[in-house]
Amino acid sequence: MVHSIKKPVIIDIWNGKGGTAKTTTTYNLAVAMSSEHGKKVLCIDMDGQAGLTRAMGFDPNKFEDKYIGRVLIDTDKDDGEKRVKMADIIITKEIKNKEKISCTIDLAPSKEALYMDEMIINNYNLRESRLKWALDEFEGLSKYDYVLIDCSPNPGQAVNNALMAGDRVIIPVTAEAMALAGLPTTLNGFAKVRKSLNPSIKTLGILCLRYDKRRNLSKEIKDMLSVGFKEIVFDTLIPENVSVAEAPSHGMSVIEYKQYSDGAIAYKSFCNEVLKRMEV
Numbered sequence: 001m002v003h004s005i006k007k008p009v010i011i012d013i014w015n016g017k018g019g020t021a022k023t024t025t026t027y028n029l030a031v032a033m034s035s036e037h038g039k040k041v042l043c044i045d046m047d048g049q050a051g052l053t054r055a056m057g058f059d060p061n062k063f064e065d066k067y068i069g070r071v072l073i074d075t076d077k078d079d080g081e082k083r084v085k086m087a088d089i090i091i092t093k094e095i096k097n098k099e100k101i102s103c104t105i106d107l108a109p110s111k112e113a114l115y116m117d118e119m120i121i122n123n124y125n126l127r128e129s130r131l132k133w134a135l136d137e138f139e140g141l142s143k144y145d146y147v148l149i150d151c152s153p154n155p156g157q158a159v160n161n162a163l164m165a166g167d168r169v170i171i172p173v174t175a176e177a178m179a180l181a182g183l184p185t186t187l188n189g190f191a192k193v194r195k196s197l198n199p200s201i202k203t204l205g206i207l208c209l210r211y212d213k214r215r216n217l218s219k220e221i222k223d224m225l226s227v228g229f230k231e232i233v234f235d236t237l238i239p240e241n242v243s244v245a246e247a248p249s250h251g252m253s254v255i256e257y258k259q260y261s262d263g264a265i266a267y268k269s270f271c272n273e274v275l276k277r278m279e280v
Ligand SMILES: Nc1ncnc2c1ncn2[C@@H]1O[C@H](COP(=O)(O)OP(=O)(O)OP(=O)(O)O)[C@@H](O)[C@H]1O
Pocket: 017, 018, 019, 020, 021, 022, 023, 024, 025, 047, 049, 051, 151, 152, 153, 209, 210, 211, 238, 239, 240, 241, 242, 244, 245, 246, 248, 263
């Protein structure tokens, strides 16, 4: 009998616009998946800003060569150095705090040097496939249910590699006019990526964030998203919420920081929707 090896679902959190809560969404979704549903989650920080690495409470400068960029570049051929493997860089965050959350999240961290690595990768043949290869050869991958990739807002090899490796994409959009105006560009960019790099990647959904029910503009944007992208927009709205904004400076997700805040409740509901869509 042939046994197929279980593979996790790889979800990119991506938007070509900066500051749309990609990092916030990646980490909060990971914590909700793990703490509420017992899912085993690996997060990958694919941004030289290392926002996810920091938000999880780690100092990117401490990793030396044990970060995602070194997994992507060849060092073994030219200078005899061994290529760093995915298994070598993964660190575990244990979450156990007074809010009675208990779970672990694994992280493939990033640091600023990833920007340099992206330039090196640019000279390779099949440069967009580096992350996919690294994951394919990673024996420990099968222990995860989900891999969540926090993407950089900048076009480049980090994003291309993330989209090439991904099965699904979540696009976070903030409830502001500029974000909505940029959405067609983001979606066109995604359509091009699908065509040229990874035809099997699908949109899991668009998430509307930083929704402020007191502002008419927020309501208008929510309505426009619901009409224009009815099929894919998530029902959950992530509110503008001070606890969400405060949590990263404590190295925490909002679910760890203030479990009963509106932000935490919304992220848990969003997670339920994500898991439901994955069942279909
Ligand atoms: N629901 C929210 N309520 C209040 N503040 C929020 C909310 N979501 C995100 N923020 C804040 O918005 C800022 C941008 O969020 P984040 O870093 O997650 O965006 P990003 O898309 O990852 O940015 P970049 O494109 O630079 O990687 C952060 O300061 C974050 O704390």
